[in-house]
Amino acid sequence: MSRRIVIAGASMGGLRAAEQLRAAGWEEEIVVVGDEIHPPYNRPPLSKDLLAAPGSQEEALAAVQLRQRRTATDIQWRLGSAVAAADLAARTLTLDSGEELAYDGLVIATGLRPRRVPVPGPTAGRHVIRRLEDTLALHSELTSRSKVAVIGAGFIGCEAAATAAALGCKVTLIEGAGGPMERPLGHELSAGIRTFLQTHGIDCVAGKRVNEFLDVPGTYTEGAGRCAGVRLEDGTEVAADVVIEAVGSLPNVEWLAGNGLDLSDGVLCNEHLQVLGAEHVVAVGDVARYPDRRAGGPARRVEHWATPADTAKIAAPALVAGLKGDVVPEPAAPLPSFWTDIFKTRIQGVGSPALADTIEVLEGDPSRPWEGTALAYYRDGRLIGAVTAALLADRQLHYRKLVNESGIPAGADLAAV
Amino acid sequence: MKTIDVDRTLCDNHGQCAIAAPDVFRMNADGELEYEATFDDALLDVVEEAIDVCPVQAIFLKD
Incomplete structure (x- = not known):
């Protein structure tokens, strides 16, 4: 009977994992399960070009859909189907439909979801940017008359602020604790980027947290109603028709609970991307926490675009070698x-x-x-x-x-x- | 024989392909992509690599 590798997650990480499993010589079943209804697509444009001009949903998807390697054949895609739970000892997954899916090897590629700003207030008019639908919904609310508040000044926050400003919106960037992209780039360059954003008309607010979402008077009841802006910790109010929350992400690991894994920040792996405490399970993409052999330091997650491809090239051969009883090859040390x-x-x-x-x-x-x-x-x-x-x-x-x-x-x- | 086609309307000169497959793709002193449309079969793996790592997915393989 044919053995089966299941890949949980059908975004770029799932695609790259499937390709690399075939490249590593896995000729038996590969099933990819993912909750989005779309085939894998490229996310960087969601806060840039695609946010500026997405066209219809069909056009937007066509612009960003990733192509599958032609050498990666016979892969079963189960789109629109999320993994709800896993029993790693029994090697079975439970899908959100209730269906059980047995596996011999498992690839964890469930990625991240946006963190929300955890303060009270109405929900309509508040946006995140992770999925195609998010970008289409946000674009539909951006006009040259819009007042936009962006909360968070990481890559996505800065990109979204710049895109909205280029569309003619009046943009306020609420930076929070660090300056624009300060954590990855350092203070000096971050300060220069702030100047650049300000030169383009973006109002940058440094060092203040958001305490509350404001409502359009008369529309707010119990979290419903339309957002009219934000109130900062010092009491300042920033009026906004559209709020973009870009305050980082949370790993999608809840479905792995109850299996004794370290899920404190993504799923903890060794340098082969093998999940610690589980046999024949690997992780790829930004859900994987693994040791950075180049920089040193503790294991960490890497939320860059290149991570799914980089980690799939290590994880897939390790999983295939384990299932075939071969020696696991020396892992590469990709340069992020x-x-x-x-x-x-x-x-x-x-x-x-x-x-x-x-x-x-x-x-x-x-x-x-x-x-x-x-x-x-x-x-x-x-x-x-x-x-x-x-x-x-x-x-x-x-x-x-x-x-x-x-x-x-x-x-x-x-x-x- | 497979040939490479780069869609120049998409290409944004990121240079990732030149890292993945330096024998096929390179960035010139003006920061622009130059590439060989045909390549040795032995390079197929690294060419597929270059196609994968293109941030704007501008590289195509044709039969």
């Missing part, structure tokens, strides 16, 4: 990379700049990033990351090479988990 586009200015990063203890300017002036700048990020004296802004791709490739050559710290294998 990320980018963002703000008002047509590209910021590209490589490595793990967020883990740096020292930052050095390599070229240009980070307080004016739109004119071109590059920064190096060090941890314990070793180069672990580089970021360029408004520089051509060949400069980014040059800095990437330097980070790549600085390699993996001694003893990194032992530091795993």
